[in-house]
Amino acid sequence: MENSCTYIPYKETGYFSKIVTDYLENAETLKSFYQERPNIEGIKNAINARKNFNTDRNILVEVLRNQYSNIQLNQIQETYLDLLLNENTFTITTAHQPNIFTGPLYFIYKILHAIKLADELKLQLPEYNFVPVYYMGSEDADLEELGQITLDGKKLSWKTNQTGAVGRMVVDDSLVKLIDEIKGQITVNEYGIQFCELFYRIYSPGKTIQTATLELVNELFAKYGLIVLIPDNKVLKSLFTPIIKKEIKEQFSNKILQNTIFELNKNYKVQAKGREINLFYLKDNYRERIEIQQDKFFINSLNLSFTLNEIFKEAEEYPERFSPNVILRGAFQELILPNIAFIGGGGELAYWLELKNIFESVGIPYPVLLLRNSFLLIDNVSKLLIDKSNFSVTDIFKSKINLFNDFVKIHSENKISLTEPLENIKAEFEQIKSIVSKVDKTLVDHVAALEKKLHINTINLENKLFKVEKRKFAEQLNQIEKLKTTLFPNENLQERVENFAVLYSTMGNSLIDNLYFYSKGLDQMFSIIK
Numbered sequence: 001m002e003n004s005c006t007y008i009p010y011k012e013t014g015y016f017s018k019i020v021t022d023y024l025e026n027a028e029t030l031k032s033f034y035q036e037r038p039n040i041e042g043i044k045n046a047i048n049a050r051k052n053f054n055t056d057r058n059i060l061v062e063v064l065r066n067q068y069s070n071i072q073l074n075q076i077q078e079t080y081l082d083l084l085l086n087e088n089t090f091t092i093t094t095a096h097q098p099n100i101f102t103g104p105l106y107f108i109y110k111i112l113h114a115i116k117l118a119d120e121l122k123l124q125l126p127e128y129n130f131v132p133v134y135y136m137g138s139e140d141a142d143l144e145e146l147g148q149i150t151l152d153g154k155k156l157s158w159k160t161n162q163t164g165a166v167g168r169m170v171v172d173d174s175l176v177k178l179i180d181e182i183k184g185q186i187t188v189n190e191y192g193i194q195f196c197e198l199f200y201r202i203y204s205p206g207k208t209i210q211t212a213t214l215e216l217v218n219e220l221f222a223k224y225g226l227i228v229l230i231p232d233n234k235v236l237k238s239l240f241t242p243i244i245k246k247e248i249k250e251q252f253s254n255k256i257l258q259n260t261i262f263e264l265n266k267n268y269k270v271q272a273k274g275r276e277i278n279l280f281y282l283k284d285n286y287r288e289r290i291e292i293q294q295d296k297f298f299i300n301s302l303n304l305s306f307t308l309n310e311i312f313k314e315a316e317e318y319p320e321r322f323s324p325n326v327i328l329r330g331a332f333q334e335l336i337l338p339n340i341a342f343i344g345g346g347g348e349l350a351y352w353l354e355l356k357n358i359f360e361s362v363g364i365p366y367p368v369l370l371l372r373n374s375f376l377l378i379d380n381v382s383k384l385l386i387d388k389s390n391f392s393v394t395d396i397f398k399s400k401i402n403l404f405n406d407f408v409k410i411h412s413e414n415k416i417s418l419t420e421p422l423e424n425i426k427a428e429f430e431q432i433k434s435i436v437s438k439v440d441k442t443l444v445d446h447v448a449a450l451e452k453k454l455h456i457n458t459i460n461l462e463n464k465l466f467k468v469e470k471r472k473f474a475e476q477l478n479q480i481e482k483l484k485t486t487l488f489p490n491e492n493l494q495e496r497v498e499n500f501a502v503l504y505s506t507m508g509n510s511l512i513d514n515l516y517f518y519s520k521g522l523d524q525m526f527s528i529i530k
Contacts, residue, residue, distance in 0.1 A: 005518045006393045007525035010371065013397045015493050019268040019353065020346040020371060024524055029267045033260070033353040035366040038341075039522055040124060042368045046340040047128065049365040050090060055338040056239060057085050063235055064227060071218055076225035080131045084227075084338070089129040091227075092118040094343040094372065095333065097140040098167050098213035100158055100175065101149050101182070101199065105495040105503075106345060110372040111217070112512070112519045113343050115224045117370070120521035134217055134228045135333050138167020138210035139280070139323045141287040149499040151185050153489055164285035165323070167210030167232055171203045179203060186505035195505045220512060231332065232282075237319035240332050243362055244279060244315045244322045248290070248297065249308065253278045253327050256357045264354060271350035278327040287323060330355055334364050341368040373519050376487060376494055377503065378530045385483050389476070393528050400484050404477050408469050411476075416465040418458055425454060 011021040023030050026037065035049075036042030061084050073081070083089040094110040102108060111134050118130035140146060146166045147158035156178050162169040179199045186192040202215045214228045231237075237244075246252055257274045264270055277290045281299045291298045297306045306314060315322055324332050330352060333339065344352060352369055359366040376396075378386070386396060390410050395403065409417055429451040436443045470477060489497040504511050518527055 003514055003518075004530050006528045006530070007520070008394055008528065010374070010524070010526050012394055013374075013493075013526050015397070016346050016371075017269075017350065019271075019350050022268075023349060023353070023369070024371060030353065033264065033356055034369055035356060036368045038368050038370045038524065043121060043125070043340060043522075046365065046368045047090060047125075050338055050340055051087070053363075053365050055336070057087075057338065059235060059239065060336055060338075061085055063233055064229065067214070067228075067230055067233075071215065074222055074225075077222060077227065080129075080225050080227055083129045084131060086129065088127065089131060089338065091131050091133045091337045091339045092121070092341050092343070093133045093135050093333065093337055093339045093367075095135040095137055095329075095348075097137040097142075097146050098209050099146045099149070100178070100209065101203075101499060101501065102213075102216065103146065103149060103499065105498055105500050106372065106374070108220070108500050108512070108515065109375055109495060109519075110343055110345065111221055111226065112516050113370070113373040113521075115221065115226055116373075116516060116519040117341060117343065117521040118225075132224065132226050133337060133339075134221075134226060135337070136167065136210060136213060136228060136230050137329070138213070138230055138232050139165045139282060139287060140167070141165055141280075143169075149501070150489070150497050151182065151499055151502055153485075154185070156181055162285060165232065165282060165287050167208065167213070167230070168285070169209050171205050171207050171209070171212060173205065175203060176200070176205060182501055186501055189502070189505035191508040192505040194508075195501065224516070229337070231336065232320070232323075234318075234320040236336050237322065239336055240322075240324070241315050241319045243328070243331060243335070244319065245312055246362070247277060247279055247328065248311055248315070251276050251292070252361060253358050256361055257327060257354060260354050260357055268350075270354065271347060272326050272354060274327045275325065278325045280323040280325060281321060282323040283321050326351060327355065327358065331359060331362060331364055334359070334367060339367050340365075341370060343370045343372050345372050370522070371524055374493065374495060374526045375515065375518070376526070376528045378487065378528065382483055382486055383530045385479055389480065393530075396483070396487060400481060403480055403484065404470060405466055407476065407480060408466055408473060411473065412469050414469065416462065416469050418462040418465075422455065422458055425458070426451070 010016045010024060019030070036045050061081055064081060092114045094114040096107055096110065099107060114132040114134065118132040121130045141164055143158070143166055147160070149156050158178060159174050160169065160172055179196060182199065183196040186195060198219060202219070203212050210230050210232065214230060217226070217228050254274045254276055261270050261273065275289070277292060279290050280287045281290050281302070286302060288299045288301045291300060295308065297311045298304065342352065349369055349371055356366050389407055391403070391406070395406065398406070429447065433444050433447050436447050487494055500511070514529070518529055520527070
């Protein structure tokens with residue numbers, strides 16, 4: 001069966017926060033929290049802003065070439081690295097932590113979005129070059145989040161005693177055993193054995209997670225020219241040292257952030273609240289908070305303390321030991337990359353909308369923000385069931401109960417919805433209120449109470465009718481329940497739960513090719529592939 005794709009507004013899915021849907025709809029309440037709209041004019045303005053900022057392209061390319069020293073670059077990647085030295089070349093960036101085996105599906109989607117947008121912009125603005133970049137957040141220490149995947153609803157977790165930045169952890173026997181479990185689930189598929197061999201080759205014992213992630217991402221996306229950047233690097237961190245020192249001395253980011261949070265809180269729930277010092281101390285297998293107390297700086301868990309001069313010296317000699325948290329990570333990213341657009345998920349966009357004033361305070365251009373592409377992948381069996389149930393593609397985003405009720409309404413031979421009678425009752429009560437008010441206005445509240453009671457009783461009656469009628473469709477409703485579980489595991493979007501391994505082992509490289517084909521660049525819509 002051939003693929004087809006339907007695009008719908010994100011708001012219609014019901015799975016995205018108000019701050020995200022308001023951003024997409026250009027709401028007035030958010031306009032002061034970002035620089036440019038995600039359209040071609042915004043991109044042009046971002047390019048002009050970036051032209052006025054000095055990015056050290058030589059250091060960037062030198063680091064990238066060192067990083068890829070053990071990997072054979074293809075011709076597109078070689079060309080892109082050369083182009084990065086030119087002032088008319090800009091990056092399109094997405095960022096993510098090095099989840100084992102890429103984590104949830106959206107890891108794949110956001111990278112493909114960066115690739116597609118770079119390709120689209122080259123067609124629209126041929127006088128410039130655009131390089132897609134995956135910026136690896138390898139300094140994240142949340143192993144509980146990064147060390148697990150879900151395959152067909154089964155959760156697999158990496159049990160290791162390693163601590164600190166996940167990117168610096170190494171592949172051990174426990175992680176290899178996870179590949180054995182994956183193999184047991186997918187080798188029946190056409191590309192299953194080939195796929196597991198790829199995992200075994202890349203996740204070899206002793207290799208760091210950030211290196212393995214680089215190699216895996218390169219295997220999947222090198223043909224599109226994707227460049228992976230691991231920013232956990234002394235040379236790159238040295239470029240960030242002035243901002244590290246400014247943060248340590250002034251705690252500037254938190255002061256700015258609190259003012260922004262105050263304004264954002266008037267209309268939205270704030271995503272990231274920051275800390276007094278938005279840096280971690282990163283050494284060996286530790287990533288620890290930097291605390292300030294009476295003009296001294298402490299890393300309590302390591303029993304370390306510094307005066308201001310001492311910690312300045314530490315930052316100058318060992319910049320790689322300082323790791324920006326979520327509040328300053330974006331500034332580091334935009335400092336070292338000639339970037340004009342950042343692609344992130346709903347949570348990422350929410351906290352990036354807190355950061356514009358921080359960028360301004362350190363003179364770094366703020367990029368155009370785009371919500372990453374989202375997909376719902378519907379298999380043939382699910383598609384047939386949706387069609388048979390007379391549901392539309394947007395219907396399936398409804399709750400299970402609402403889908404049950406819709407199915408019964410469509411297929412029942414009896415009229416069980418009492419919506420129309422309720423409307424008639426409401427009209428009748430309006431007449432009664434009019435009559436009563438002319439006699440005694442104090443009795444109108446009594447009439448309203450009677451109306452409310454009758455409305456509640458009628459709704460309860462309708463629910464009972466539905467309950468009786470549902471028994472006639474028990475088998476069909478059971479199929480709908482399975483459909484919802486398949487397409488929305490744990491009552492969440494498929495892309496936020498499932499790993500790509502099962503799909504890839506079934507489709508091979510055509511999975512990536514199809515997703516690239518249906519990916520959008522600047523046009524932000526939720527994609528449903530059947």
